[in-house]
Amino acid sequence: MISIIIIFVLTCAVHCFVNGALPANDTTKKTFVYNTYEYNSIINLTVNDVTTQVLDFTEDTDQWVGYPTRVHVQTDDDLNLDYPLFVTAAQQKGVSSWELPLVMKTHIAYEIGRTLCPHDAGPNTTVQSRPTLTLSTSSERNVSVSIKLRRVTDFYIEVNKEVTLNVTPATPKYYYFSFDRDPVNVTHVKNDLFPHFNYTIPKSVLLIIDSDDELCAEVSIQNNSCPVLDNEKDIGFQGYHFTMTTKGGITVTQSMFPKGFYVVFTVRETDEECSGSRGSGDRLKQFRVNVVAAVSYTEYLTGVLAALALMLLVGALGPVVSALSCRKTEEVTLLIEDAPGPSTSRPEAEFDENGGAKESDEESETSEGQELSLPRALTLAGLSRARPKAHDRRTNRYFWSALTVAVVYALPVVQLLFTYQQMIFKTGEQDVCYYNFLCALPLGPLSDFNHVFSNVGYVMLGAFFMLQVRARPRPDDSKELGIPQHRGVLYSMGLALMMEGVLSACYHLCPNQMNFQFDSSFMYVTAVLTIIKLYQSRHPDVNASAHATFLLLAFLMAIGFIGIMYPSVYFWAVFTVLHLIICIIFTLKIYYVGRINLECAVFGRAFRNIREQGVTAFKPAYHVRAILLAIANAANWALAIYGLYEHNKDFAKHLLAILMGNALLYTLAYVVLKLAYRERIPVSAWIWLASAHVTWAVAGYLFLAAKTKWSQTPAQSRTHNEVCSALRVFDSHDLWHLASAVAMFCSFNALLVLDEPLNTVPRRLIPVF
Numbered sequence: 001m002i003s004i005i006i007i008f009v010l011t012c013a014v015h016c017f018v019n020g021a022l023p024a025n026d027t028t029k030k031t032f033v034y035n036t037y038e039y040n041s042i043i044n045l046t047v048n049d050v051t052t053q054v055l056d057f058t059e060d061t062d063q064w065v066g067y068p069t070r071v072h073v074q075t076d077d078d079l080n081l082d083y084p085l086f087v088t089a090a091q092q093k094g095v096s097s098w099e100l101p102l103v104m105k106t107h108i109a110y111e112i113g114r115t116l117c118p119h120d121a122g123p124n125t126t127v128q129s130r131p132t133l134t135l136s137t138s139s140e141r142n143v144s145v146s147i148k149l150r151r152v153t154d155f156y157i158e159v160n161k162e163v164t165l166n167v168t169p170a171t172p173k174y175y176y177f178s179f180d181r182d183p184v185n186v187t188h189v190k191n192d193l194f195p196h197f198n199y200t201i202p203k204s205v206l207l208i209i210d211s212d213d214e215l216c217a218e219v220s221i222q223n224n225s226c227p228v229l230d231n232e233k234d235i236g237f238q239g240y241h242f243t244m245t246t247k248g249g250i251t252v253t254q255s256m257f258p259k260g261f262y263v264v265f266t267v268r269e270t271d272e273e274c275s276g277s278r279g280s281g282d283r284l285k286q287f288r289v290n291v292v293a294a295v296s297y298t299e300y301l302t303g304v305l306a307a308l309a310l311m312l313l314v315g316a317l318g319p320v321v322s323a324l325s326c327r328k329t330e331e332v333t334l335l336i337e338d339a340p341g342p343s344t345s346r347p348e349a350e351f352d353e354n355g356g357a358k359e360s361d362e363e364s365e366t367s368e369g370q371e372l373s374l375p376r377a378l379t380l381a382g383l384s385r386a387r388p389k390a391h392d393r394r395t396n397r398y399f400w401s402a403l404t405v406a407v408v409y410a411l412p413v414v415q416l417l418f419t420y421q422q423m424i425f426k427t428g429e430q431d432v433c434y435y436n437f438l439c440a441l442p443l444g445p446l447s448d449f450n451h452v453f454s455n456v457g458y459v460m461l462g463a464f465f466m467l468q469v470r471a472r473p474r475p476d477d478s479k480e481l482g483i484p485q486h487r488g489v490l491y492s493m494g495l496a497l498m499m500e501g502v503l504s505a506c507y508h509l510c511p512n513q514m515n516f517q518f519d520s521s522f523m524y525v526t527a528v529l530t531i532i533k534l535y536q537s538r539h540p541d542v543n544a545s546a547h548a549t550f551l552l553l554a555f556l557m558a559i560g561f562i563g564i565m566y567p568s569v570y571f572w573a574v575f576t577v578l579h580l581i582i583c584i585i586f587t588l589k590i591y592y593v594g595r596i597n598l599e600c601a602v603f604g605r606a607f608r609n610i611r612e613q614g615v616t617a618f619k620p621a622y623h624v625r626a627i628l629l630a631i632a633n634a635a636n637w638a639l640a641i642y643g644l645y646e647h648n649k650d651f652a653k654h655l656l657a658i659l660m661g662n663a664l665l666y667t668l669a670y671v672v673l674k675l676a677y678r679e680r681i682p683v684s685a686w687i688w689l690a691s692a693h694v695t696w697a698v699a700g701y702l703f704l705a706a707k708t709k710w711s712q713t714p715a716q717s718r719t720h721n722e723v724c725s726a727l728r729v730f731d732s733h734d735l736w737h738l739a740s741a742v743a744m745f746c747s748f749n750a751l752l753v754l755d756e757p758l759n760t761v762p763r764r765l766i767p768v769f
Helices: 001-021 297-337 361-369 389-425 447-451 457-471 488-505 517-537 544-565 569-591 600-618 621-647 651-675 683-704 715-717 732-753
Strands: 032-039 043-048 050-058 069-075 086-091 093-099 111-115 134-139 142-151 163-166 173-178 203-211 215-223 241-243 247-253 262-265 285-292
Touching: 001 086, 043 050, 043 134, 050 142, 069 086, 069 093, 093 111, 093 544, 134 142, 142 241, 163 173, 163 262, 215 247, 241 247, 241 715, 247 715, 262 285, 297 447, 297 683, 297 732, 389 488, 389 517, 389 544, 447 732, 457 732, 488 517, 488 732, 517 544, 517 651, 517 732, 544 569, 544 651, 569 651, 621 651, 621 715, 651 732, 683 732
Parallel strands: 032 050
Antiparallel strands: 043 142, 050 134, 069 111, 069 142, 086 093, 086 134, 163 285, 173 262, 203 247, 203 285, 215 241, 215 262
């Protein structure tokens, strides 16, 4: 008996050795249950570690075979996360697999819904196969599974036909748009249920997506190929993709996707990507999708020609108004030759041999005793003693400095922004650039052609202004008549206007927070040069040098960069204090016509004056100048307080408002002071000033009607997007480009002709203010 047992054991051991293993418990025996089921029916099954379900499907009719299959699977709510359920769908050319439950950051989903790639999405599919599903798990306890397959009967999107869909993180969806007459997968399907496309389908379409809730979602545009990436982890690895909350859109051309494209909708597990918050509760999001015809090439051409015609018309106004002004000046010259000189608001002063006003004994004692007393009456002769050649060399340095800065600054900007543009095409990441995607018209290598092209106004009008300056006759400075010409500064203003167009166009290749400084840099230059021009008109020999001016501009650009990158409340506090200190310094310099030295002793003398004179020490002697400076200070203090109160991320806009606002205020003050000193302003200047104010008002309105905001997240910025409002080619920001170019051109021309009536007046009769 013992020998029999030993022989049996040895026989078993040899048998097990030959077959490869000797497990303690045989767990490799699994049961594969195979059955065929119907579409559109709910199937309840049970699986465990030894039971695997294999499912095939049939349909009552073949009328829906051109539409993809969607799989819905639901399992137990108490399923152990360590033993998930695996769902595998096998098709002729691909395999898709998912697991349940789906563990997400905010909750766990026990139900999924996935659309299978529509019959492998290609013409080489030999059999119109329906998927084979396999359900398996490693759980020892029984897992109840409910499964249903159905056809996505609204899968094919048509032009101008809205589609509504609901999506959760566990149930993404996608749809298909074809540029052909019929999608390639269903050309052989002959039934009335499929939407037969016609050959009038546009070659470029605008995809418009709306939603009523602010849940964070991601939309992807993918090529007609399998697999379709439709989950949060890998949706960004194919095609074009972007985040959105309530609004989104993108223009797609047939050259990008020759046969058509899938539109994939997913809801993110949290809202961190869109708004910074995690979000909670129900993650069900409803989308409304509509595909409309995008702008045709005829409409492109119409918009381009209209913009060019408008700029040519505005540019032609320059020589026309100048010609009229020249005739008027000739008539006035004959009258001035017989006149003693322009009337002023004060008696004519005595002048020394150099053209400067003589100083009386009383004025001399006052000037030596206290620097805070009002200065004597200065005239232009005392502040324009430089030789003509030296004066020309000094003013020409502005142009050459501006040209050097423009070339050195622009070359790396162009290179960087074109690199951004290439990166968009290669990665498909649409959140890098803050376009108005509902009015971002692609053309050739440009993703947003219209916003790049609309900057042509700056370039054209800047060139026209420089030609006007070049064509103007040069006065004979040896006769010391009129205000000295500052041609270098005027050329610099025209160049700055042109460079604003070039850099703004570069910025719009990929607008975002990092690149905004490129768009605003030469706006700062334009504003500062305008102020310099106005100051030079009455202070030819005491104005800042070109080197100091552009060093100041470099400092402003550095401040702008820091404010954009690090917009903390501490930075805003420091900047506000600096802004107000500069306002006080410039107020004293302008009021005392540069005759005050800001040193420690001046505060002591000011205190003594107040103690001796009391309240009368604050009474201004130059009332017009005091009123204008008070208005300017009130405006600057209001801007400073508003900026400190808001201290938002858009510091560049705040700095630009300060510079451009002061340039406009200085222009207005200069005009008012001319009127106060009874100087004649030509009709042409009034025309340019009126035109400038009207166009600046229009431009300001358009600028505030922003369609993008780079200070927000890309998804939040998309909520401001709007379709093209002018000729179907331009939006309000494009119109801002055109309007602001016209406004600056009109402003420059106003400064060019503002002092023309003084061309025949001796400089000893022209007051300084």
